[in-house]
Amino acid sequence: MNLPRAIKLPDRFQLDREIGRGGMAVVYRAHDRHLDRFVAIKVLSADVTSAVGADRFQREISVMAKLVHPGIVALFDSGVSDDRLYYVMPFVAGETLRARLTRERRFTMEDVAALGADVAEALAYAHGFGIVHRDVKPENIFAIGGRAILTDFGIARLIGESTAGGAQLTTSGLVLGTVSYMSPEQAGGELRIDGRSDLYGLGCVLYELLTGSPPFVAPTAMAVIAQHFTAVPRSLHEHDVRVSSALAEIVMQLLAKDPADRPANAGDVARALRTASQASSAVVARETIALSSPSPNEGTVTLGEITSADSECETVAAAIGHALSASLSESLGIRVLTQAIAASSVASTGVTLTGSVRRSGARLRIALRAVSTNGEVTWAEQIDGSFDDIFALEDKVVENVTQKIRAGGKRPQTEVSKPLTRSTPSGTRLLTASISEADHLVAEGRKSFRFGSSGGAAKHHLEVSAIYFKRALELDPKNARALCSFGNWHYVMGVSGLMPRDEAFTRGRELIFSALAADDQCAEVHCSLAKVALYFDDDFHATARHIERSLELDPNDTEALRIQSIVYKILGRIDEAVRVAQSATVRAPEVAVLWNCLGDALLSAGRNAEAVDALRQAIATTPNFGPAQERLEIARVRLGEMDLAIEMRASRLGVAGQRERASLLTTESTELGATEALRRDVRRELDGHLKQSESIDAFAEYFTTRTLADRIVMGFAMLGEYQSAMDWVERSYENRPGRLRRMLTDLPFDRQGFAL
Numbered sequence: 001m002n003l004p005r006a007i008k009l010p011d012r013f014q015l016d017r018e019i020g021r022g023g024m025a026v027v028y029r030a031h032d033r034h035l036d037r038f039v040a041i042k043v044l045s046a047d048v049t050s051a052v053g054a055d056r057f058q059r060e061i062s063v064m065a066k067l068v069h070p071g072i073v074a075l076f077d078s079g080v081s082d083d084r085l086y087y088v089m090p091f092v093a094g095e096t097l098r099a100r101l102t103r104e105r106r107f108t109m110e111d112v113a114a115l116g117a118d119v120a121e122a123l124a125y126a127h128g129f130g131i132v133h134r135d136v137k138p139e140n141i142f143a144i145g146g147r148a149i150l151t152d153f154g155i156a157r158l159i160g161e162s163t164a165g166g167a168q169l170t171t172s173g174l175v176l177g178t179v180s181y182m183s184p185e186q187a188g189g190e191l192r193i194d195g196r197s198d199l200y201g202l203g204c205v206l207y208e209l210l211t212g213s214p215p216f217v218a219p220t221a222m223a224v225i226a227q228h229f230t231a232v233p234r235s236l237h238e239h240d241v242r243v244s245s246a247l248a249e250i251v252m253q254l255l256a257k258d259p260a261d262r263p264a265n266a267g268d269v270a271r272a273l274r275t276a277s278q279a280s281s282a283v284v285a286r287e288t289i290a291l292s293s294p295s296p297n298e299g300t301v302t303l304g305e306i307t308s309a310d311s312e313c314e315t316v317a318a319a320i321g322h323a324l325s326a327s328l329s330e331s332l333g334i335r336v337l338t339q340a341i342a343a344s345s346v347a348s349t350g351v352t353l354t355g356s357v358r359r360s361g362a363r364l365r366i367a368l369r370a371v372s373t374n375g376e377v378t379w380a381e382q383i384d385g386s387f388d389d390i391f392a393l394e395d396k397v398v399e400n401v402t403q404k405i406r407a408g409g410k411r412p413q414t415e416v417s418k419p420l421t422r423s424t425p426s427g428t429r430l431l432t433a434s435i436s437e438a439d440h441l442v443a444e445g446r447k448s449f450r451f452g453s454s455g456g457a458a459k460h461h462l463e464v465s466a467i468y469f470k471r472a473l474e475l476d477p478k479n480a481r482a483l484c485s486f487g488n489w490h491y492v493m494g495v496s497g498l499m500p501r502d503e504a505f506t507r508g509r510e511l512i513f514s515a516l517a518a519d520d521q522c523a524e525v526h527c528s529l530a531k532v533a534l535y536f537d538d539d540f541h542a543t544a545r546h547i548e549r550s551l552e553l554d555p556n557d558t559e560a561l562r563i564q565s566i567v568y569k570i571l572g573r574i575d576e577a578v579r580v581a582q583s584a585t586v587r588a589p590e591v592a593v594l595w596n597c598l599g600d601a602l603l604s605a606g607r608n609a610e611a612v613d614a615l616r617q618a619i620a621t622t623p624n625f626g627p628a629q630e631r632l633e634i635a636r637v638r639l640g641e642m643d644l645a646i647e648m649r650a651s652r653l654g655v656a657g658q659r660e661r662a663s664l665l666t667t668e669s670t671e672l673g674a675t676e677a678l679r680r681d682v683r684r685e686l687d688g689h690l691k692q693s694e695s696i697d698a699f700a701e702y703f704t705t706r707t708l709a710d711r712i713v714m715g716f717a718m719l720g721e722y723q724s725a726m727d728w729v730e731r732s733y734e735n736r737p738g739r740l741r742r743m744l745t746d747l748p749f750d751r752q753g754f755a756l
Helices: 046-052 053-066 097-104 109-128 157-161 174-179 195-211 221-228 245-254 266-281 311-332 339-343 390-406 437-450 458-475 480-496 501-518 523-535 540-553 556-569 574-587 593-604 610-621 626-638 644-655 659-672 676-694 708-718 723-735 735-743 751-755
Strands: 011-023 024-030 037-044 077-081 084-090 140-143 147-150 301-307 351-360 362-374 377-384
Touching: 011 037, 011 540, 037 046, 046 053, 046 501, 053 077, 053 084, 077 377, 097 140, 097 195, 097 301, 109 140, 109 195, 109 245, 109 610, 109 626, 174 221, 195 245, 195 266, 245 266, 266 480, 266 610, 311 377, 311 390, 362 390, 377 626, 437 458, 437 659, 458 480, 480 523, 501 523, 523 540, 523 556, 556 574, 574 593, 593 610, 593 626, 610 626, 626 644, 644 659, 644 676, 659 676, 676 708, 708 723
Parallel strands: 301 351
Antiparallel strands: 011 024, 024 037, 037 084, 077 084, 140 147, 351 362, 362 377
């Protein structure tokens, strides 16, 4: 077969060097002059070009170009030059699993499960479009930053159906790498194969990653194919490898000869592999909450470890600790610090609160005790509850501990207690004075403020919160928490359109900076400054700086953790973004924006099945929560669950008052299929945005949603029209360069998040 020479391509591309060669194509790295980036260009051989034909090639490529998924290498462009067909992909600066396997020989079971889940999710998405890969093998999977990305979607079908008989089995350089992962039905020449054939190929890949060898090896291609039909692969446990029973069971099920005996769909495989990955790598981390806080009589209270010998109760122990931390902070104004900082306090006058959780059947017993700095037990308490109602048990514990702390003295009613401070070696100061009336007013105002930010009776509740904040500032004009909270209040009023925007933002900024001047050790102030920098100033560096300081002062603040997760996501530190977001949801499981943040991070990590669970939790906590619904739709699409994606999109449209469009979407889904219906609705939405951009500024600040330009970029990207998407990215950068980081990492703003 004649291999393609270095052909002449359109002037837009400058060939750099050859980076790969196979029996049917050569791959070059080229420089895209238009977008100033490197791309990979696969040029098909003369024989394949002749067999496929330009018209059919363009039709097939246009179908593949519709695959827009983080786990799939996209197709940017295609064409004919020097009588050779070619297509253009991003240049992936990573290595294939084949290259890594050659170097390392075997992968750990943790890596195998995680990478396999990535591939399964990419397959699920493509199968939802009715596209079968047909050539899942290590050479077609890249490993980048711990993530797997699948390439050459559908090309095997394009080439295989265009070559005569068994040509695919006899082509030099392609044989062994293909037949080793070929399903029995594909090897048998069946014309109608479905996604379960790809799952068989995935099983072969996972088997090889674990053992260092494909499940079937023989001297000739035909002998390998015969084994696919008749031989049973050796059990993974017979190899000298470490593999969990769960992972081994998944792999062997994927290798079933009969497609009916394999998993029904790739989405189920992805979920199973994610579970196997987590089970094999999980380290049970005992949650330790350390807080140093003012109390009416004791000076400080340090909440130490709440433990359990029963692994099933560890989550209960963590939940109790977080409930105490959150409630005491809210009702008594407690500062939450790391245990190390609390321990560094010299001559503390407070008590340390510790506890344990025991279980007998469905009954739970919480044992708590408070120990003074001289080692004396000041009080001990046992609280019983039910494993079936953890929330009720949390409430009992919080109520009991709060009463014990309050019993040490009476709360002052109108006088202001000026906080005293003590320096620690780290420079952090600890409050050691009574809680003032102003602090309690701030706590009450924040409760109403949070409720009011969700819509509905928002205006009324925001007005109520303002009364509390103003009264607090009358009592203590330099109360940092009051100044900061009232500053946040002004931003929300401006975002909501309840005050003139410029006036509200200017006043909000003044109040927050006044809070910083009053107490630069207040974590809430730095958290608010981080949000102002992120959402209003487009100053990412200031965001990162302030949120780091906020968490130094208060490592358990869930809103600060949410912003830190966003910062990590922007920096590309996705695993850390997920970890931080998860810790926030543990601390405040009732807050929808935290689950939404976790879902967003999981989407960025390609862990779409887990993202579905997190986003469903957000919606269960706050029904019709738009940002979570939008992300849930994306997760469903990426998992190939198109019918569920249609349901979510129709629901979103209905809530937004676009009932006619929702009805049309549902009708088209029935008549044309979910995939085509979804594409048509995305096109309608994009056309509407483009029409809007003719009469309004597409780059103007939209604080309650994405900018219009952001949505246009997303629309083009969802349709696979990357050139148009990049044109709008360039225009966005020219208009608002600081916002580019957030736009490219899909970080929409919602006022509910800012108000917390």
